[in-house]
Amino acid sequence: MESTAGPPLSGRRAQAARNDELIREAARAVFTADPGAPIAAVAERAGVGISALYRRYGSKEGLLQHLADDGMDRYLAQVEGALAATEGAGAAALRDALAAFLHRCLDLGAGAITMRLAGEFPVTAEMSAKGRRIHAATRELLDRAKAAGVLRPDVEVGDVSVILEYLHTVRIGDDERMGVLQHRYLALMLDGLARTGAGPLPGPAPDWQELRDRYDG
Structure with missing residues (x-):
């Protein structure tokens, strides 16, 4: 070859x-x-x-913008890959695919770095369009999981964004220990996300505009 x-x-x-x-x-x-x-x-x-x-x-601003854009690309590749892998999938496959998707995002820093740096760099029109594409793809993946009964119905795209951002703030021990703990707490959160019979979450999730407004800092 x-x-x-x-x-x-x-x-x-x-x-x-x-x-x-x-x-x-x-x-x-x-x-x-x-x-x-x-x-x-x-x-x-x-x-x-x-x-x-x-x-x-x-400049620092240019570096931050590059990192954020790269983080968006990484996340988009993961969520579109998860959508392709779960086309027509059953409940068990969707549950496993959603968990694997979030663990991969955590490993790659996909999405979280962009949220973490919100307001620290100028957002281009291309990045804004990419953000809408990411939002729509994530919503589609969550809707599939909800329809299959493996995700509580009140979980939204904004919840996923904030969860990934928070997990990346876990800073305990060296890099290896930190990674283990981040995945530990993601596993705990996944159990909560899957509790379809639980009571409603307080208040609505952050919507697209709330997430977007953070970048105007």
Whole structure:
């Protein structure tokens, strides 16, 4: 089978690509913990010079915007994948797919980083359109789970957004321990989300406009 991979990067380009990945991973960790952290903290965690960071992104605002957009792309890929996998699926498959989807989002930081950074960067028209696409796809996935009886009927898209954001604020121990605890609390929340016979939740979930208004900060 013929390879479709492109030619290998030159030494300088390969190093730049590695630095870029280090910067993005460091920035996700630093700004998820503290959106107000200085950009120097990202360079320090990534182990790169701050000049390399500024050459790539220009400013902290530019880096935050890139991270948020990347987080949206990650989430969108996951939710559309979950929709494709659950087309015509039964209750058990939908329950498992919804849980797997949320655990993957947690691992990837998908969606949560965008919510966490709300108000810290300018939102482009493209990002706004992508947000509506994400909202619609998530609603469709939740509606399928509700129709199958594996999700309580009063859970909405805004609940999922806030739950993922809150889980990423769990900061106990090193990175490995923190990841274990985040998944522990997601497992507990999934039990609550599946309690279809429970009493109604207090008040409505955040709607699209409430979620969108956070970005005008």
